[in-house]
Each structure stands twice: as structure tokens, then as C-alpha cells.
Amino acid sequence: METASRVEAVTKGGLPVVPSQYIQPPEARPNLHHAGDAAPIPTIDLSISDSATESIGEACRNWGAFHVVNHGVPIHLLDRMKSLGLSFFQDCPLEEKLQYACDSTSAASEGYGSRMLLGAEGDVVLDWRDYFDHHTLPLSRRDPSHWPLHPPDYRQVVEEYGNEMKKLAQKLLGIISESLSLPCSSIEEAVGEIYQNITMSYYPPCPQPELTLGLQSHSDMGALTLLIQDDVGGLQLYKDDHWLTVPPISHAILVLIADQTEIITNGIYKSAQHRAVTNANRARLSVATFHDPSKTARIAPASHLIGQHTKPAYKEVVYGQYVSSWYSKGPEGYNSPLYTVQREELEGRQHKRAPFPQRGLKEWRVKPLALTSPPKVNDEIHMMTPHPRRDQNLQSKPLTPMSNINQTEEEIQRDLDEATLLYLSCPDPTEAVARRQRVMSSDAKGQRAETMVVMMRSTSNHLKQIPAGAQEIRTGYKQTKERIMEDLQDVTKQYLSCTVSTEAAARKQRVLADGTSGLMEETADSILATSANIRRPLSPWERGIRSESPQAKDNPLNALFCTASLSCLAHKEEKIRTMTMSLIPITVKSPHHKWQHLYAKKMKDQQG
Numbered sequence: 018m019e020t021a022s023r024v025e026a027v028t029k030g031g032l033p034v035v036p037s038q039y040i041q042p043p044e045a046r047p048n049l050h051h052a053g054d055a056a057p058i059p060t061i062d063l064s065i066s067d068s069a070t071e072s073i074g075e076a077c078r079n080w081g082a083f084h085v086v087n088h089g090v091p092i093h094l095l096d097r098m099k100s101l102g103l104s105f106f107q108d109c110p111l112e113e114k115l116q117y118a119c120d121s122t123s124a125a126s127e128g129y130g131s132r133m134l135l136g137a138e139g140d141v142v143l144d145w146r147d148y149f150d151h152h153t154l155p156l157s158r159r160d161p162s163h164w165p166l167h168p169p170d171y172r173q174v175v176e177e178y179g180n181e182m183k184k185l186a187q188k189l190l191g192i193i194s195e196s197l198s199l200p201c202s203s204i205e206e207a208v209g210e211i212y213q214n215i216t217m218s219y220y221p222p223c224p225q226p227e228l229t230l231g232l233q234s235h236s237d238m239g240a241l242t243l244l245i246q247d248d249v250g251g252l253q254l255y256k257d258d259h260w261l262t263v264p265p266i267s268h269a270i271l272v273l274i275a276d277q278t279e280i281i282t283n284g285i286y287k288s289a290q291h292r293a294v295t296n297a298n299r300a301r302l303s304v305a306t307f308h309d310p311s312k313t314a315r316i317a318p319a320s321h322l323i324g325q326h327t328k329p330a331y332k333e334v335v336y337g338q339y340v341s342s343w344y345s346k347g348p349e350g351y352n353s354p355l356y357t358v359q360r361e362e363l364e365g366r367q368h369k370r371a372p373f374p375q376r377g378l379k380e381w382r383v384k385p386l387a388l389t390s391p392p393k394v395n396d397e398i399h400m401m402t403p404h405p406r407r408d409q410n411l412q413s414k415p416l417t418p419m420s421n422i423n424q425t426e427e428e429i430q431r432d433l434d435e436a437t438l439l440y441l442s443c444p445d446p447t448e449a450v451a452r453r454q455r456v457m458s459s460d461a462k463g464q465r466a467e468t469m470v471v472m473m474r475s476t477s478n479h480l481k482q483i484p485a486g487a488q489e490i491r492t493g494y495k496q497t498k499e500r501i502m503e504d505l506q507d508v509t510k511q512y513l514s515c516t517v518s519t520e521a522a523a524r525k526q527r528v529l530a531d532g533t534s535g536l537m538e539e540t541a542d543s544i545l546a547t548s549a550n551i552r553r554p555l556s557p558w559e560r561g562i563r564s565e566s567p568q569a570k571d572n573p574l575n576a577l578f579c580t581a582s583l584s585c586l587a588h589k590e591e592k593i594r595t596m597t598m599s600l601i602p603i604t605v606k607s608p609h610h611k612w613q614h615l616y617a618k619k620m621k622d623q624q625g
């Protein structure tokens with residue numbers, strides 16, 4: 018199941034459309050017609066120390082972001098980091114990359130991944146991005162053996178790059194302090210020991226960039242982010258109610274003020290709200306280096322900035338709690354304790370932020386889904402990019418009894434997309450091209466819509482369509498089904514053994530209400546149907562038995578859609594879905610192959 022969560026895996030085979038999980042709600046979609054508006058953020062020459070402090074102060078006040086040049090980081094190191102990133106994402110086979118897969122159940126695990134937030138698959142809008150995250154500082158967190166082994170200089174370059182970036186971050190925090198007439202060391206002291214992470218982000222070309230985001234709108238949680246990007250462009254900053262594109266400047270480093278610096282500066286400097294858009298033609302790479310407090314650091318507005326007439330606009334926050342509160346309580350979790358009324362007043366006076374749905378500090382980002390177990394908030398919690406979610410995703414969904422599924426059009430659409438993806442991801446390139454053409458022409462003929470109707474109708478027929486031919490098939494089917502059902506019982510047990518007692522009670526009720534045995538039987542049938550069909554085109558004989566609809570009989574794609582979507586229906590409950598899907602290779606493989614041979618034989622007999 019790992020591959021399914023990487024954008025690279027999704028794009029294999031050249032998709033004509035974006036799967037529905039990646040489609041942003043209309044209000045969050047990028048307006049690419051206006052993407053030409055370049056953000057005129059300042060570029061500051063750090064070698065001119067006389068003017069740098071003032072310029073940086075102004076940039077922080079107006080933008081929360083700026084470019085630096087003559088920054089002291091060797092240019093060859095910037096170039097090498099980018100080329101190593103590209104080589105990992107583009108040259109390393111997916112299977113090898115997956116050896117470095119991050120732990121998707123942990124909020125801050127280093128390695129290769131695609132989304133930061135925890136939660137059930139299918140309930141988040143996914144970013145069109147894959148990433149590799151490295152823990153680089155303090156040294157006690159650094160273990161280069163977790164990073165790619167190739168090219169041979171990869172690990173050494175990442176280490177060197179991290180060290181150089183830390184030096185630059187310290188220098189900048191000093192200048193930022195001075196720009197507020199604070200002692201040079203103020204902000205760095207307030208942050209404490211620096212926790213550094215380096216995240217390489219890779220955005221594959223996207224067939225429908227107008228519907229997606231490479232990375233959703235957010236501000237970084239830590240203190241300071243240093244970012245380099247290739248020449249493709251796609252990073253946007255939100256300012257004065259507009260998204261503006263940050264033009265890539267060769268060998269410049271982009272500085273982004275993050276949330277803790279906003280708190281320390283008592284909101285005089287605001288964290289930069291940013292996002293990444295995608296494009297249809299070129300893959301894009303960026304490398305973000307985050308500098309954060311430790312999870313135990315207490316962050317509060319600098320005392321020098323508080324006086325008789327200036328009250329603290331933020332309450333003190335323990336950084337680890339700041340992060341975990343976001344993960345466990347969601348937007349409201351942090352709003353009230355963190356903010357005082359002054360914050361509102363302050364916003365009124367200073368450059369006011371637009372009421373943006375996914376705004377960082379104040380509208381405290383996103384509320385994660387109800388999780389089966391609380392997210393791990395460990396020592397490794399750091400600056401990881403928060404990924405906001407849609408409002409509609411905020412509530413956990415109750416289990417849908419499978420016998421009573423009433424699919425909406427949108428859900429069917431999603432299932433069709435999934436089925437299309439599977440159909441298109443064929444290893445044989447000639448077959449892949451042929452399939453792509455079929456998909457496009459069937460779309461052009463409006464067959465998708467017809468398919469949807471067929472799907473709705475055929476739901477109830479599905480189970481009757483199991484071949485009634487050879488006794489052997491029946492026996493094989495029955496045995497396999499029994500094994501799957503045993504496994505499903507285990508899945509159910511795991512589902513019920515939830516540590517949160519209220520949730521455990523709710524689950525028990527759901528299971529009782531759904532009647533597990535019927536549900537399991539349906540799921541097992543569905544798994545068998547899926548494994549028998551998704552991995553290869555249907556034979557004409559199978560097409561006949563899979564659907565009574567004339568379209569499905571004539572069009573292998575339609576038939577495929579039917580069965581694949583039926584299986585999606587049966588696996589609706591995400592937890593069960595993930596677990597059962599992973600059972601397929603174990604439980605079904607050999608009988609399934611046997612089954613295929615029997616099909617082939619039967620077909621031959623018929624033709625003969």
C-alpha cells in the first residue's frame with residue numbers, strides 16, 4: 018500500500034486527469050491566470066552590513082519573507098543539494114526509495130513520504146508532492162544511515178549543507194533581533210537549541226494544475242525557514258488578499274519567518290503564509306531547511322518588546338505543546354489559550370491578514386481527523402509543514418454499513434478515478450498507451466457517465482455474478498474466501514481494541530449494528546472480485562459474467578470500472594480497506610492464479 022501514497026506512483030503511466038483525492042475545494046484552488054504576478058519581495062545583500070539590518074527589518078514587517086544573496090553558503094553546495102534531490106526523486110527506482118519510507122503513523126518521522134498529516138486515507142485533500150525529510154540537528158538526532166546511500170556524496174553533502182544553513186540562520190536571527198533594537202542574541206536565546214530539519218520537496222508535473230496544490234497554504238511552525246528552489250517556480254506568498262509568485266533567483270536563499278519568531282517578536286513580524294502550485298510540464302524541486310525550538314522550549318514575546326504601553330499579544334507556549342495541540346485539538350485547540358484580545362487589536366493596526374481559511378497562528382490550522390490512536394508526539398516533533406484540511410474533513414465519519422451504502426455521484430467519480438489509475442498503471446508500455454487511448458476515447462464518448470449508472474445498478478447484482486461453472490473454481494473460491502474471512506475477523510478485532518474507551522464503545526456499537534458476518538462476507542467477495550479483475554484486462558467471457566449491461570459487455574474499460582468500483586464500495590471504511598487490501602497478496606495470490614488458469618481454459622473450450 019505504500020506506493021499508493023506517493024505522487025510519483027500515482028503519475029506513472031501518464032494520467033490524463035488528477036485523482037479526486039488531490040482536487041482542492043474551489044476556494045483553495047490556485048488561480049493560475051494570475052500566477053504571473055511576481056512577489057516583489059526584497060533581495061538583500063548580506064555583504065553590505067550597513068544597510069542589511071534596516072532592509073531586513075522592513076522586509077520582515079512587510080512580507081515576512083525576503084531573498085538573501087552573498088549569504089556565505091558556498092554556491093556549489095546549493096547546486097549539489099538540488100542535484101542530489103533530483104537524482105533521488107528521478108533516478109532512484111520507487112522500490113528503492115520506499116526503503117527510506119517515513120513512518121506514516123508518526124507526526125515527525127524522517128524519510129520519504131508524501132503527506133505530513135495523520136489521518137485516514139480518503140479524508141484529506143492530498144498535496145501533489147513527494148518529499149524526503151532529514152533530521153540534521155542537534156547532532157544527537159542526526160543519523161545519516163537513514164538517508165539515501167546514492168549518489169556516494171549524498172550523506173556528506175546533506176551534513177555540510179545543514180551546518181552551513183545553521184550558521185546562516187543564526188546570523189539572520191541576530192540581524193532580525195537587531196532590526197527591532199533587541200540585543201543580537203535575543204531571538205536565538207529565546208529559541209534555545211536549534212532543531213534543524215531539511216525537507217526536499219518534489220512536485221511531479223500535474224495534468225490539471227488548476228485543480229491542485231503542490232503544498233497547501235500554511236506558515237511554518239518553527240522559528241526560521243531557509244529555502245532554495247530550482248528554476249521552475251511555483252512557490253507563492255499570500256499578501257494583501259493575493260497570492261503572489263516568488264520568482265526563483267539563482268543562488269539566492271529565501272528566508273521565511275515562521276510562527277515562533279512571530280510570537281517572540283510579539284507579532285511585529287508575522288510568519289509568512291505560503292503554498293506551492295503545480296504545473297503541467299516540469300517537475301519542480303525545493304529544499305526547505307527548518308530551524309525550530311526544542312519541544313521543551315518555552316516561547317513568549319521578548320521581554321524587551323513588552324512595556325507599559327505594549328502588552329504581550331501571545332501567551333507563553335511550550336513548543337512541543339504548540340505542535341501537538343495542533344495535531345490533537347485542531348484549530349480551536351490553540352486559539353483561545355494562545356491569544357489575547359490584544360492580538361485582534363494588533364491585527365487591526367498592523368498589516369492585517371485577510372481572513373484566509375487556512376491561516377496559520379490565529380486560525381490554528383487544521384483539525385486532524387479522529388485517529389484510531391493518538392498521534393505519537395515524541396522528541397522528534399519539529400517544524401514539519403502543517404497541512405491544512407478542508408472543513409468538511411473535520412469530523413470523523415461514522416462507519417457506513419456496507420449493506421446500506423448509497424454512493425453519491427462524487428464518490429462514484431472518485432472510485433472511477435481510482436479504477437482508472439489502476440487500469441492505466443500497466444507495466445507494458447504498449448498496453449499502457451493503448452489503455453490511455455481507451456480511457457480518453459471513452460471519456461470523450463461520455464462513457465464515464467454511463468459507467469456510473471451501470472455501477473449504481475450493478476451493485477446488487479455483484480454477488481450473483483460469481484462464475485457458476487467448474488466445481489474446482491467454486492472450491493478454490495470457497496477456501497480462499499474462508500481464509501479472507503478469518504483475516505477480516507482479525508481486522509475487526511483490531512478495530513475494536515481501541516484504547517480510547519468512548520471510541521471503543523462507539524466502535525462496538527457500529528460493529529453490532531452492521532452485523533459483522535454479512536459485512537465480512539461482502540468484503541471477502543469483493544476482495545476476490547478485485548484481485549481477479551484489476552490486475553489484468555477482462556476476457557470477453559468474464560465481461561459477460563461481470564455485468565448484464567450492454568455497455569459493459571462491449572467495453573472492457575466499463576466492465577473494469579464496474580468491478581473496481583464495487584470493491585471500493587465494499588472497502589468504504591478506510592481502516593478496514595487499508596488492512597484488507599494489504600491481505601490480498603497473502604490470501605489470494607495462489608488460488609487467484611489458479612482461478613485465472615481455469616478462466617483461460619474455459620475460454621479456450623468455448624472458442625474450440
Ligand SMILES: O=C(O)CCC(=O)C(=O)O
Pocket residue numbers: 216218232237244246251252291292293302303305402
Ligand atoms: O516547495 C516550496 O517552495 C515550499 C516548501 C514549503 O513551504 C515547506 O516545505 O514548508
Ligand SMILES: [Fe+2]
Pocket residue numbers: 235236237242291305402
Ligand atoms: Fe513551508
